[in-house]
Amino acid sequence: MPGAGMVVDCSTGPIAVTACNDGDANTANDEQTVLDCDGSVCIPCAGTPLDCANGTTSVVACDDGDPCTSSDEQTVLDANGGICTPCAGVVEDCSSGTTSTMACEDGNVSTINDEETILDCDGSICIPCAGTQVQCSTGMTSVVACDDGDSCTVGDQQTILDVDGSVCILCAGVLEDCSSSLTSVVACDDGDSFTVNDEQTVLDCDGSICIPCTGTPCRIEINIGGDRTILIGDSIELNITTNAVVDSVIWQERPSLSCTDCINPVAKPAMTTSYEVLLIDDQGCEVWDRITIIVDRNRKVFIPTAFSPNGDGINDVFSIQARNNSTRVVALRVHNRWGVEVFTRGAKAFGPTERFWDVRLRGEDDAWGVDL
Numbered sequence: 001m002p003g004a005g006m007v008v009d010c011s012t013g014p015i016a017v018t019a020c021n022d023g024d025a026n027t028a029n030d031e032q033t034v035l036d037c038d039g040s041v042c043i044p045c046a047g048t049p050l051d052c053a054n055g056t057t058s059v060v061a062c063d064d065g066d067p068c069t070s071s072d073e074q075t076v077l078d079a080n081g082g083i084c085t086p087c088a089g090v091v092e093d094c095s096s097g098t099t100s101t102m103a104c105e106d107g108n109v110s111t112i113n114d115e116e117t118i119l120d121c122d123g124s125i126c127i128p129c130a131g132t133q134v135q136c137s138t139g140m141t142s143v144v145a146c147d148d149g150d151s152c153t154v155g156d157q158q159t160i161l162d163v164d165g166s167v168c169i170l171c172a173g174v175l176e177d178c179s180s181s182l183t184s185v186v187a188c189d190d191g192d193s194f195t196v197n198d199e200q201t202v203l204d205c206d207g208s209i210c211i212p213c214t215g216t217p218c219r220i221e222i223n224i225g226g227d228r229t230i231l232i233g234d235s236i237e238l239n240i241t242t243n244a245v246v247d248s249v250i251w252q253e254r255p256s257l258s259c260t261d262c263i264n265p266v267a268k269p270a271m272t273t274s275y276e277v278l279l280i281d282d283q284g285c286e287v288w289d290r291i292t293i294i295v296d297r298n299r300k301v302f303i304p305t306a307f308s309p310n311g312d313g314i315n316d317v318f319s320i321q322a323r324n325n326s327t328r329v330v331a332l333r334v335h336n337r338w339g340v341e342v343f344t345r346g347a348k349a350f351g352p353t354e355r356f357w358d359v360r361l362r363g364e365d366d367a368w369g370v371d372l
Contacts, residue, residue: 010035010042020045026080028055052077052084062087068097068121094119094126104129110164112138136161136168146171152181152205178203178210188213193286218285220244224277227292235268236293244281252276271295 006012014036022030027047034041048054056078064072069089076083092098097119104116111131118125132138140162148156153173160167182204190198195215203210223241230236240249240263251260256273258266267275274292302321309316320329334343 008035008037010040013037015042022046026050050077050079052082055079057084064088068092068119092119092121094124097121099126106130110134134161134163139163141168148172152176152203176203176205181205183210190215194218196283196285218281218283218287220279220281220285220287222277222279222287222289224289224291227294229294229296232270232295232297235266237264237266238275238277238291239264240277240279242279242287244279244285244287246279247282247284248280250278250280267293269293269295271297
């Protein structure tokens with residue numbers, strides 16, 4: 001038999017790993033194992049499968065189907081176009097996307113020109129629906145009756161905003177005054193005691209005065225005469241003359257007056273005194289007058305400088321004479337030319353036939369004068 005050796009195969013012979021091409025674009029680093037002796041393939045050509053982690057990739061435009069994104073991109077595996085990063089874009093919002101303002105209804109009857117702002121890509125609301133508040137200058141208004149609370153106005157009206165009834169022009173009416181409204185004449189007191197039947201005209205609605213209080217002047221007169229003079233100790237009746245129907249008389253209080261509420265009091269002043277009287281008639285009118293009673297305080301006493309006690313019945317007795325307002329002699333002393341007291345008399349009341357001394361000297365007669 002011819003000479004023969006042991007057959008070498010992949011399990012027994014030396015082998016080598018060599019580059020190859022497995023024909024699969026989705027693999028890299030293709031290798032195969034061959035038998036060194038004849039190059040027969042022990043391990044078929046194969047490579048490491050490519051993925052996004054170890055293969056080259058590219059970022060390409062795409063459409064992620066979302067209208068609210070822009071610049072859509074995806075990352076693909078270059079080897080087979082497989083998607084490494086899904087298609088996505090930059091999200092558009094109200095601050096970055098295009099928007100539109102359009103009419104809407106905010107449900108508020110007090111607004112007009114309602115509008116909202118939406119994102120064009122999907123219609124989402126960026127600025128909620130709202131309108132311009134209706135004001136008296138822009139909205140419809142109506143004039144309606146009202147009550148301004150003032151009793152002195154008529155035809156009260158106010159202007160309101162139709163949409164909500166708010167007041168645009170406050171309630172007010174036409175002011176009534178003394179020339180246009182009802183008035184009344186009422187009693188009053190003008191503070192003048194010389195008028196009667198005082199009246200004033202007032203506005204009925206609030207009582208304000210249209211015509212001030214005034215009365216009819218009193219026509220009362222009084223006269224108690226001019227000033228009078230009396231001697232001290234005398235009295236005098238004060239007489240009132242008047243054209244009035246007297247209701248009351250009030251004399252100023254004086255101790256020397258017999259009464260203060262009578263028509264004709266008697267005055268007996270010790271010194272010059274003025275008397276005032278107030279007279280009130282049946283209509284309430286007042287009038288006053290005054291009189292001064294002048295008191296002559298000089299007491300008139302007459303003392304003779306000579307007499308003739310000769311029994312002829314003429315000036316036989318030394319006598320003191322006085323007016324009737326002198327009532328008594330306090331003391332009488334008579335001296336002769338040598339200073340000798342020839343007659344003396346103590347207090348002595350005056351009488352109609354008073355006699356003081358008939359010239360008889362002390363010691364000659366104990367009578368010391370007739371009727372002394």
